Amino acid sequence: MHVVLSPHSDDAPLSLGGWIHQLTASGHDVLIVTTMCGDPRPPIPDTPLIRELHTRWNVGDAVSAVRRREDQAAARVLGARIAFLDLPDCIYRVDSDGAALYDTGEAIFGPLKAEDAVSGGVPADLLDLIGGATDIYAPLAVGNHVDHQAVKQWGMSITAKLHGARLWLYEDYPYSETAGAVDATLAVTTGALSLLPLQLSTQDMRAKMDAIACYASQISTFWVSLDDMEARITAYFTQGGTRPPHERCWAHEGFWG
Numbered sequence: 001m002h003v004v005l006s007p008h009s010d011d012a013p014l015s016l017g018g019w020i021h022q023l024t025a026s027g028h029d030v031l032i033v034t035t036m037c038g039d040p041r042p043p044i045p046d047t048p049l050i051r052e053l054h055t056r057w058n059v060g061d062a063v064s065a066v067r068r069r070e071d072q073a074a075a076r077v078l079g080a081r082i083a084f085l086d087l088p089d090c091i092y093r094v095d096s097d098g099a100a101l102y103d104t105g106e107a108i109f110g111p112l113k114a115e116d117a118v119s120g121g122v123p124a125d126l127l128d129l130i131g132g133a134t135d136i137y138a139p140l141a142v143g144n145h146v147d148h149q150a151v152k153q154w155g156m157s158i159t160a161k162l163h164g165a166r167l168w169l170y171e172d173y174p175y176s177e178t179a180g181a182v183d184a185t186l187a188v189t190t191g192a193l194s195l196l197p198l199q200l201s202t203q204d205m206r207a208k209m210d211a212i213a214c215y216a217s218q219i220s221t222f223w224v225s226l227d228d229m230e231a232r233i234t235a236y237f238t239q240g241g242t243r244p245p246h247e248r249c250w251a252h253e254g255f256w257g
């Protein structure tokens, strides 16, 4: 079983959708686990950041439920199974006094806070879901989003516990589009890494774009339109048309025999 750890509901298709399709099309069992798309615990903190994001997403307070449905549709397109952990996105997580832990745009791309429960180790329900996995895919955490940082840490801890499982760190798209962002992240990642470009077929790329199109609530955040999404995805994953399509993963050699 291949397990793809996806901090938010769209990360797996955005970064690794073509590879997931290739695996399932050739008969592999792929489980996507979306980790931080649980319902926020009331009372939801009243921060300008949450108000701004809810306005932009335009789906009211049921944002997490909407995104889980989009995620299920995308997983169907890719032929993968999907499961969810019941953890809210970082913007909804609070300290022991009920104050938002990450209340600004800068904070969600800053350090993962020690008082944040997700920094305290791998959740038990995640370990229950992924026993028997042969390959674990975790974000490289390009862009430094705190949720991606936490899931990257889990990937390393889980793989150390699952005997013989391989750890792959995928480049987080679209954060990886920013010049220098991947190199900056590699420089702060412990352990030996080697790049494994994952070659994709035309059908894999088609499935990836069809999966991304399932996230209607997110399209406007990243792209002007669906056509714009397809053009930018195609350009990025073919390096401007200079190479066959591929997604980029780093094998973490500490976990490869």
Ligand SMILES: [Zn+2]
Pocket: 007, 008, 011, 145, 148
């Ligand atoms: Zn994300």
